[in-house]
Amino acid sequence: MLVWLNYLPHWSITTAQDAKLACFCTGPAIRNPLANIISEIIGTFVLVFVIFSIFSAFQSGSDQNPATNLYPYLLANLVWGIGLALGGSTGYAINPARDLGPRIAHAVLPIAGKGDPDWGYAWIPVVGPLIGSSLAALLALTLGM
Numbered sequence: 001m002l003v004w005l006n007y008l009p010h011w012s013i014t015t016a017q018d019a020k021l022a023c024f025c026t027g028p029a030i031r032n033p034l035a036n037i038i039s040e041i042i043g044t045f046v047l048v049f050v051i052f053s054i055f056s057a058f059q060s061g062s063d064q065n066p067a068t069n070l071y072p073y074l075l076a077n078l079v080w081g082i083g084l085a086l087g088g089s090t091g092y093a094i095n096p097a098r099d100l101g102p103r104i105a106h107a108v109l110p111i112a113g114k115g116d117p118d119w120g121y122a123w124i125p126v127v128g129p130l131i132g133s134s135l136a137a138l139l140a141l142t143l144g145m
Contacts, residue, residue, distance in 0.1 A: 003102070004109045017115030024102040025117075026091030026125055033124065039089045040128025041135070043082050047094050048136035050078050056145035093125030100126055 003023050004011075014020060021027065028036045054074050083092050093099040100122065107117040 001105060001109070004105070004111065011114070012112040015113065017113065020111060020114050021106060021116075021118060024106040025099045025122075026093045027118065027121065028090050028124075029088060031121070036090050036121075036124045037128045037131075039086065040093060040125055041132035043086045043090075043092045043094045044129040044132030045136045046082055046086070047078065048133045049140055051075065052136065052140035052145045054078075056140075090124070090128075094129055094132075096126040096129050098125070 007023060011020065018027070054071070079094075082094060086092055103117050103119075103122055106114065
């Protein structure tokens with residue numbers, strides 16, 4: 001809703017329906033469901049596997065571990081890096097909530113000339129991250145992270 005409020009004066013002036021949708025949710029550069037879901041699986045796999053790696057690498061069994069102060073910095077750089085390296089093809093949702101919630105908001109908010117919320121694509125940023133995170137967690141647990 002904050003996005004809607006922020007751009008409130010722009011909704012009636014902007015005619016590009018795709019631009020309005022892009023304010024809320026991700027979309028593919030090239031619509032190819034197989035390639036798009038693979039992209040989301042890879043991006044989410046990298047996110048979850050590297051998170052497992054970061055947290056397992058710094059586990060010392062001590063509450064005084066100085067590396068814990070770096071967690072927010074490391075995670076922010078991880079998400080940024082995934083966006084730079086893998087985000088061009090689908091917008092890198094890498095989290096079902098990143099796309100689905102804002103897409104629902106786009107669908108229900110009164111936006112002038114907003115167009116379709118593209119429900120035909122909406123399953124990809126939900127299913128891809130679920131598969132990618134599951135595979136990453138399985139591998140990390142198999143490796144004892």
